[in-house]
Amino acid sequence: MNKWITRFSTSTPLNERINRTLDKQVKLAVTGLSRSGKTVFITSLVHQLLHGLNSTHLPFFQIVNSGLLRGVKAMPQPDMHIPSFRYDVAVEQLCGELPTWPQPTSGITEIRLAIRYLSNKPLLKHVSPVSTLYVDIIDYPGEWLLDLSLLELNYEQWSKQIARACESEPRLSLSEKWRSFMDSLDPASEADETTMRQAASLYTDFLHDCKDSGLSLLQPGRFTMPGDDLKGAPLLEFCPLLKIPQDIDNQSSLFAEMKKRYESYKEHVVKKFYNEHFSSFDRQIVLADVLRAFNTGYPTFTDMRDAINMVMKSFQYGKSGLINRLFGGLKIDKILFAATKADHVTPEQLPNLENFLRAMVTKSYNNATFEGVRTETIALAAVKCTQAAYTTYQGQKISCIKGMPLQGDKPIALFPGDVPVEAPMPEEWVDGRFQFLEFKPPRLANIHGSGLPHIRLDRALEFLLGDKF
Template identity: 75%
Template sequence: MASHVNIINKWFSHLSPTSQQLEERINRSLDRQVKLAVTGLSRSGKTVFITSLVHQLLHGLEGTHLPFFQMVNSGRLRGTKIMPQPDMHIPSFRYDRAIEQLCGEPPTWPAPTSGISEIRLAIRYLSHNLLLKHISPINTLYIDIIDYPGEWLLDLPLLELTYEQWSEQIAATCQTEPRLSLSAAWRSYLNEIDATEPVNEAILRQASMLYTEFLHQCKTPQYGLSLLQPGRFTMPGDLKGAPLLEFSPWFKIPQTGYAENSLLAEMKRRYESYKEHVVRKFYHEHFSSFDRQIVLVDVLRTFNAGYAAFIDMRDAINMVLNSFQYGKSGLLNKLFGLKIDKLLFAATKADHVTPNQLPHLERFLHNMLATSHNNVHFEGVQTETLALSAVKCTQAAYATFQGQKISCIKGVPVDSDKPVALFPGEVPIEVPMPAEWTEGRFNFVDFKPPRLANVHGTGLPHIRLDRALEFLLGDKF
């Protein structure tokens, strides 16, 4: 009987949140608060997306830049304001700095995210519900958004892997190019070391340094690989120089036992410590209680980098999405088992292709992430695929080629100061066969932000960001 009581007490203690958590859950159950997950790998555009989203909502009362966001278009918006964030120990998302960079002279893209940050918005609006109109005509929805380095997402799958399993996976990826060549120095170093010898800090440090250099090489635009673990090795944040990051996978793990004071045992301890104190903590504090999610994918970058980069990004995103909780929304779920009930897959840089290619871009992304689409649909989650641009930096143009008029885009490339008009190429609907990813077939150019005369008077130019807002938040108003 006592054991049953202990089990029940333990269960209820698990359901007993802090006062702040309880208040958040009540607000979310009453649709007064939404925690939005802006998910994406490195260089997918999370910081630019969040900056533009905040800017659009802050300027929602001005202009007609959000025609498909019904709450704004119907005139029910009463204003948006940046509020003090709920987690005082987390740095604030510096919207002011990001918008200054976008609107500077010359304009520049915001600096890449190097650590975690948070922002809270309060949106005041007129209720669309006939009953609520009489009880409380003006309501407020709080939106919490967290920004973080995309590299850190890649650590979430490690929670399900032992050190031996992880080492085996890394060894398998290094059997093919380009990882085979890029990992040569690190693999050569490990081959000269006996894993069963006593712990040596110099060896641990050198092995982790060579492995980290290998990951940085994989990350360069030339190769464009995404599945680089642990994520903190290439983006350490506040852990830079910490012994917690001084380990690496091992290629040939001895089949027989090894001493507790051996190199291999220490590698394993540091890996498990990294999972417990970095990955699990990060997941529970920031990734286990989202309501809505948008997954940003820079599909065009994989076209430029090649087939290996495409496969790597596809596998990385599918692995990461397995770490989130998906399911239908409901009062009990919102109070006790928070789950994501809406998921938007977004192909970024929609302004880098001609308008007639947007359906192709959406279809390609849908096919690319078909496994994740199927899994979340099975859980009853509403999904959509959309091509968008958080900040539009090109204009539609036309050119004549061999007597025929063709669609082009016009903008200022990142490596130039003069605008150019070009035909960026066609986006395939289906994934090309490996032999079809020939060098030079795809050459999608990156552009500088647009020069804006009155950015503080209206929202940033965008493509379909209003559709994204309507899908993610429209039902909350």
């Protein structure tokens, strides 16, 4: 066996500390809002790196472009208690004879890569001309990140927040069954396990309906993405109350039991996630399917905007920041927000898509930057499944895209619409204004010869990892 593989395949806590101290290890966390394409992103990122030595697809990833890369290998992951990200299964689905999009993951997963390179840093050139950077890629649901904001809210505040959100569409209609059931309950009555289980089940159904409708702000996150460790757990059998009672002393009341479980959820699920995982991340990328929000309307857009800004609050580390006040210490030093599926718009619309995402998070973006967290936005496609095309309409040449629609068996060419630089007014979100279709993955002849076709994934890699070489 290769001595290099033998030497570094065994991970110990001491080795981990040494590697992190010497800047030889980076934990890259990947999360995304609902249906943003996390699994496809990680699969493509791993594929690009594994084939980087001979790749012509990464011109803006300097370690490749400069000729300093000496190879990349998948390695045994350091955290044996975390499920592995099944890259082999995902790439087989993506690159088969009849390619399909990989099945999404439902909890936290991890994969480790070892990147071997010729060091460009003066000191390391003399000490060890060939160096190794270990990249641990951690995949976790965006809903879990949104839960961090619950740590700022007590049960009464959270309940009022959810009740206000259900006063307007689409949540007003989507929550009808749950609200009707809750209106029939007396918060001062004795808590009953069957009642609480039914209330939690109806609330979970409501959250799933929100997710299916394209909404992003889903709390608690473990209700829709529980992970294998919490499926069916009593810890998830609670929900908000629509009406908060005054002066209830009965500690066995429905109100008291709901409140106790909410606080237990924060302590044993949310804080546990931070302490075991989030606190160790070095770099973070957050994926968002902005185009889906365009298709589904103004409420979906505002919900995504609020969710992204809530995510940003988790990365504000100053004295007034959530993380500093609750846990202390600065860890994550780079965040990349990415608008995915950039191949679903025409090439000249890419700057608009990127600028639109940046405009959505301007205030939070500036706050995170002020606190020392370097933040960028980008429009990318982890796997490019359309081609640029042109058509003539009324004597004018029009830019289009061509691909195989997800619900079709023949390729089509279309102009999906302009991406606005700023958010349209509510009355301007009319049906049919945007036609950002979903497409099937492309059939690829030589997936083992070079990286998958993409848009700007090399720029993302350079921002997230470039300074480590």
